[in-house]
Amino acid sequence: ALRVRVESVEDDFERERMIAGIEDIDHMLDDILSLARVGRSKEQSDTVDVRSLIETIVDEFTDLGHDVRYQRGEKQTASIRETLVRRALRNLVGNAILYGKSADIALQKSGDRLLISVDDDGPGIPNDEMETMFEPFLRGESSRNRATGGSGLGLTLARAIARDHGGDIILKNRESGGLRAILSLPID
Secondary structure (H helix, E strand, C coil): CHHHHHCCCCCHHHHHHHHHHHHHHHHHHHHHHHHHHCCCCCCCCEEEEHHHHHHHHHHHHHHCCCEEEECCCCCCEEEECHHHHHHHHHHHHHHHHHHHCEEEEEEEEECCEEEEEEECCCCCCCHHHCHHHHCCCCCCCCCCCHHHCCCCCHHHHHHHHHHHCCCEEEEEECCCCCEEEEEEEECC
């Protein structure tokens, strides 16, 4: 109903601003509903080639003109709910692009885990604020505000998805600068 009403606003600038506000609300509601559904998904786990999943996400972002890199390695499979893990990875890559302008993705096997690292060249996060970045609606630094987009739920949702799979997300500042987000998933 709001979208229909907005179309009657004559001022182009004001109309576009209102449409952007409605889209922000729409995205936030989608994130909130997704977060509420984690753990209750009806999607069954399937054995998925995680390497191919990453390649698909890289293609999505590069098709939009973003600088996202992935060095293809060995095929690695895990039993996951693909739609949910895709969402978590998109959130991590989206954050890397938003705050670091690019993303470098790596996949490696470590014991009984697959580790997907997403590196950026952004400002990083103060160590004492790392864990708070997973709190809903929270952004760390002043550049992480509504003007940069997002609902403040991306990391919260990504971690909930990872933990629902028996994994986790860990954030680390890189010695060379920037942030590394590691999505850990168990291998059957």
